Amino acid sequence: MSRCVWFGLFASSAVQRSLHPPKRESKTPIIIIPSTPTSLITILNAKDLLQDFKFVPTADKKKAGARRDNEVLIQRTRAANPSSGSTAMSVPYRVTDNPQKLTPSEWGRVVAVFVQGPAWQFKGWPLLGDDNSPVEIFSKLKAFHLKFDLVKLDSNVQKWDVSVLELHPTRRHLDKPTMMRFWEILDKFTKKNMPNLRL
Helix, strand or coil, rough: CCCCHHHHHHHHHHHHHHCCCCCCCCCCEEEECCCCCCCCCCCCCHEEEEEEEEEHHHHHHHCCCCCCCCCEEEEECCCECCCCEECCEEEEEEEEECCHHHHHHHCCCEEEEECCCCHHCCCCCCCCCCCCHHHHHHCCEEEEEEECCCCCCCCHHCCCEEEEEECCCCCHHHHHHHHHHHHHHHHHHHHHCCCCCCC
């Protein structure tokens, strides 16, 4: 092969590499929520709760004409911490109620799951134990259960390693401290167990 032909092939492959750079793997963390409409957190109101710290009933969102998406991207604003030198920043999180569509690499970015109660919520999950019990899941992800404060706690949730978050049915000013507690618990968990993610 002549030197000119070899150089031409090299230049051509270099151009192709610059046109198609290797795809960067996403580091955006993922939160899974229940797909059942009876859950207090749904794909319709997840942004209101997790980003804006305000509970808006799913029925109200439907009446207002909210459109159902397969997933939602929320922006979580982290406050500045002068003692560590960190500045305020916005961190994206993907929220989905369809875990069956997650790829193996995406499962590695799941940081939290909102548990409804029935064990069938976890059917088909790759993290299930040999006995199909979700207990193994809760050792790898941080699990939460959202309920109204006067409602009896689900019997399964009582047995599982789940952080229970309670909302008041009418006092919306109490939503913010509850959801800030969610982020505090999740931050501790991810800092210890998932340092590779963009958090």
